[in-house]
Amino acid sequence: MTDSQWTIGIVILVLVSFILVGLKQKARESMEYGFGGRYTGRIGGGAAIASNWMSAASLMGLAGLIYLNGYQALAYVAGWTGGYVLLLVLLASQIRRFGKFTAPDFVGERYGSPAARFLTAVICIAISVIYCVAQFKGIGMIFSFLFGIDYRHGVIYGGLAVISYLVLSGALGVPRNQQLLYFVIITSFIVPLMWLAHRLGYFWLLPQFGYGEAVSDLSRQFQVxxxxxxxxxxxxxxCALCFTLMVGTAGLPHVLSRFYTVPNLRDARWSVVWGLFFIALVYWSAPAYAVFGKLIEARMGHVLPPAAARTMADIVVLKTAVLAGVPGWLAGVLAAGALSAAFFTVAGLLMNGAASVSFDLYYRVFHPQASELSRMKVAKGATLALGGLVLLLALNPPGLIAEITAVAFALAGNTIFPLLLLGIWWGRANDDGAVAGMLVGVVCTFAQPLFGSLSPQVAALFPLTSSALCGAPLVILVMIAVSLATPPPPDEMQRFLASEVHGHLD
Amino acid sequence: MSRQDPRYHVNLFRPKEGHMKDEVLIILIVLIGWATLTFGFQVLLAFSRGRGIGDLLTGLTLFGLPLHFWFTGQFLPLWFIILCLVFNVYIDRITAYHSRKRDRTYD
Incomplete structure (x- = not known):
C-alpha cells in the first residue's frame, strides 16, 4: 500500500470503530439494564466535556491562525479556555438549580415569554449552523487533502459522508462514547506532534515545552x-476577540447542556476542572504545530506569500506533518483525530438544532397539538435540511475555520450569555428586556457587515469575530433599561429565584 | 427561608446574608483574578512596549519562549484551571459550612 492509502485506511478504521464500540456498549448496557454506569466519575465527566468541546476549530483552525498571526492568535487559546471560568462561577450551578437544561427552555421559563423563547430557539439554531459551517470546511479540507481533489468536491463528499454517518449511527442507535472520543482525539493530536519534535531535533517527550527552542531558532536563524x-x-x-470567545463559551447552547449529564452538582463542578485540563492539553500543543510549520518552511527556504499562506492555514497541522516526512499511517492517525472531532461536533450540533426546530419552533409555537410521531418526523427532516443548508454555505466558506467559529461565539456571547447572566443574577430582568436585548445582540453581532461601510467607528468597535467586548455590555445595559421601564416579572418567579436558585441553603 | 426577608430581590451586587453572600464573594474574587491576568496583562504589554517592563516581558525567555508568549500561551490556561480549582474548593467548604449550620438551626 502507498502512504496515502495507509492514511485513508486508518481514517476509515477509526470512524468505523466508533460505531462498533458503540454497538458493543449498547448491547452490554441493555444486558446490565441500566447499571452499566453511564456515569464515569469526575475524570470521565471531564473527558466528556472536553470531547464535546473539541472540534475542527481546536484541532485545525487554531494552529492555522497561530501559524498566520503568531501572538495575536493566542487570543483564541486564552479565550477558549477562560470561558469555562465564567461558565463555572457565574452560571453552571445556578442554572442547574433552576432546572432547565437548554437555552430556549431556560429563557422560556425564566422570562415567561413565548416570543423570547422563539427568538432564543432561532438564535440557537443559527449558532449551530454557523458552527457547523466551520466544521464542514475542516472536513472538506481534510477530504481534499486525503483524496487529492479540489476543495469544493472535498466538502461535498465530506458533507455527504458526515450526514450518512449521522443517519447510520442514528438508525443503529449507537450511543456516543465521549471518553473514547477524547482519548482518540488527544492521542492522535499529540503522538504525531512528538514525532515531529523528535524529527526536527527538539525536546520531544513534552513537545508543548520543546517548541520554545524552535521559536528562538526561528528568530535567530531566519529572522522570523x-x-x-x-x-x-x-x-x-x-482583548475584544478573547473576551468574545469567553462570553461565547459561557453562552454556547451545546456546552451548557453538558452540565446535566453528571448526576450531582458537586461532581459536575469538579468535572469542569478536569474538562478544562483536558482541553488545555490540546491548546498547549496547537501552537507547536504552527511553529514547526513555520520552521519547516523556513528551513526548506520557501516562505509562502500571505495569500497562499491563508489558503493553506487551516490544513497546516497535516501539511506540516507530511512535509516533515511523517509515515502514512501516522498522518492517518492525525487526520482521523481531527475528522472524528469534526464528525461528532456536527452530529451533536445538527441533532441539537433539529431538536430545537421540532420542539421549540414546531411544537411550542406552530403546532401545540403535534403528536410525538410527527415531532420525530420533523426532527429527522430538520436534521437533513440543516445539513443541506450547512453544506451549501460551506461551499464558499467566508473565512478560516477559527474565524467562522468565532462568529458563532460572538452571536452566543451577544445574545444568550446576557440573558442567562441577568436571568440568574438579577430578579428584575423581564420578558421585554430579554426580547430587546436579543434583538440588539443580533444587530451588534452583524454590525460590521451591516453598517461597517457607513461608519468606520462601528467597524472598528464591532469586528465580526469579536463584537462581544462592546456588544455584551451594551446588551446588558439595554436589558436593564428596558426591564426597568416595563413592569417587573411575576412575584412567583422572583420568589423562586430567591428561594430555590439562590436560597437552597437558607 | 424563614430567617430571610421575604421580599428579597435577587441581585448580584446585593446578595442575601448566608450562603449567597459567601458565594458572591468568591465569584467576584475569581472574576478579578480572571480579568487582571487576561486583559490587564495584555494592556500592560501593549503600553510598556519599548520601555523597561516591556523589554523585560519580551526579552526574558522561559522554556525557550519569550516571557509574554509563555504567559499567554501556556500560563493563562493553567491559571484558569487554578481559578476553577480554588473556586470549587471554596464552594465545597461553604456548602458544608452552611448545610451544617442549617441543620443545627432546625434541631
Missing part, C-alpha cells in the same frame, strides 16, 4: 519574529 506582541493587530482587537 513569531512571538512579537500585537504585530498583526492592536491590543483592542486582541
Amino acid at each position: 519574529d513569531f512571538a512579537a506582541p500585537f504585530g498583526t493587530g492592536s491590543v483592542y482587537e486582541w
Whole structure:
C-alpha cells in the first residue's frame, strides 16, 4: 500500500470503530439494564466535556491562525479556555438549580415569554449552523487533502459522508462514547506532534515545552519574529476577540447542556476542572504545530506569500506533518483525530438544532397539538435540511475555520450569555428586556457587515469575530433599561429565584 | 427561608446574608483574578512596549519562549484551571459550612 492509502485506511478504521464500540456498549448496557454506569466519575465527566468541546476549530483552525498571526492568535487559546471560568462561577450551578437544561427552555421559563423563547430557539439554531459551517470546511479540507481533489468536491463528499454517518449511527442507535472520543482525539493530536519534535531535533517527550527552542531558532536563524506582541493587530482587537470567545463559551447552547449529564452538582463542578485540563492539553500543543510549520518552511527556504499562506492555514497541522516526512499511517492517525472531532461536533450540533426546530419552533409555537410521531418526523427532516443548508454555505466558506467559529461565539456571547447572566443574577430582568436585548445582540453581532461601510467607528468597535467586548455590555445595559421601564416579572418567579436558585441553603 | 426577608430581590451586587453572600464573594474574587491576568496583562504589554517592563516581558525567555508568549500561551490556561480549582474548593467548604449550620438551626 502507498502512504496515502495507509492514511485513508486508518481514517476509515477509526470512524468505523466508533460505531462498533458503540454497538458493543449498547448491547452490554441493555444486558446490565441500566447499571452499566453511564456515569464515569469526575475524570470521565471531564473527558466528556472536553470531547464535546473539541472540534475542527481546536484541532485545525487554531494552529492555522497561530501559524498566520503568531501572538495575536493566542487570543483564541486564552479565550477558549477562560470561558469555562465564567461558565463555572457565574452560571453552571445556578442554572442547574433552576432546572432547565437548554437555552430556549431556560429563557422560556425564566422570562415567561413565548416570543423570547422563539427568538432564543432561532438564535440557537443559527449558532449551530454557523458552527457547523466551520466544521464542514475542516472536513472538506481534510477530504481534499486525503483524496487529492479540489476543495469544493472535498466538502461535498465530506458533507455527504458526515450526514450518512449521522443517519447510520442514528438508525443503529449507537450511543456516543465521549471518553473514547477524547482519548482518540488527544492521542492522535499529540503522538504525531512528538514525532515531529523528535524529527526536527527538539525536546520531544513534552513537545508543548520543546517548541520554545524552535521559536528562538526561528528568530535567530531566519529572522522570523513569531512571538512579537500585537504585530498583526492592536491590543483592542486582541482583548475584544478573547473576551468574545469567553462570553461565547459561557453562552454556547451545546456546552451548557453538558452540565446535566453528571448526576450531582458537586461532581459536575469538579468535572469542569478536569474538562478544562483536558482541553488545555490540546491548546498547549496547537501552537507547536504552527511553529514547526513555520520552521519547516523556513528551513526548506520557501516562505509562502500571505495569500497562499491563508489558503493553506487551516490544513497546516497535516501539511506540516507530511512535509516533515511523517509515515502514512501516522498522518492517518492525525487526520482521523481531527475528522472524528469534526464528525461528532456536527452530529451533536445538527441533532441539537433539529431538536430545537421540532420542539421549540414546531411544537411550542406552530403546532401545540403535534403528536410525538410527527415531532420525530420533523426532527429527522430538520436534521437533513440543516445539513443541506450547512453544506451549501460551506461551499464558499467566508473565512478560516477559527474565524467562522468565532462568529458563532460572538452571536452566543451577544445574545444568550446576557440573558442567562441577568436571568440568574438579577430578579428584575423581564420578558421585554430579554426580547430587546436579543434583538440588539443580533444587530451588534452583524454590525460590521451591516453598517461597517457607513461608519468606520462601528467597524472598528464591532469586528465580526469579536463584537462581544462592546456588544455584551451594551446588551446588558439595554436589558436593564428596558426591564426597568416595563413592569417587573411575576412575584412567583422572583420568589423562586430567591428561594430555590439562590436560597437552597437558607 | 424563614430567617430571610421575604421580599428579597435577587441581585448580584446585593446578595442575601448566608450562603449567597459567601458565594458572591468568591465569584467576584475569581472574576478579578480572571480579568487582571487576561486583559490587564495584555494592556500592560501593549503600553510598556519599548520601555523597561516591556523589554523585560519580551526579552526574558522561559522554556525557550519569550516571557509574554509563555504567559499567554501556556500560563493563562493553567491559571484558569487554578481559578476553577480554588473556586470549587471554596464552594465545597461553604456548602458544608452552611448545610451544617442549617441543620443545627432546625434541631
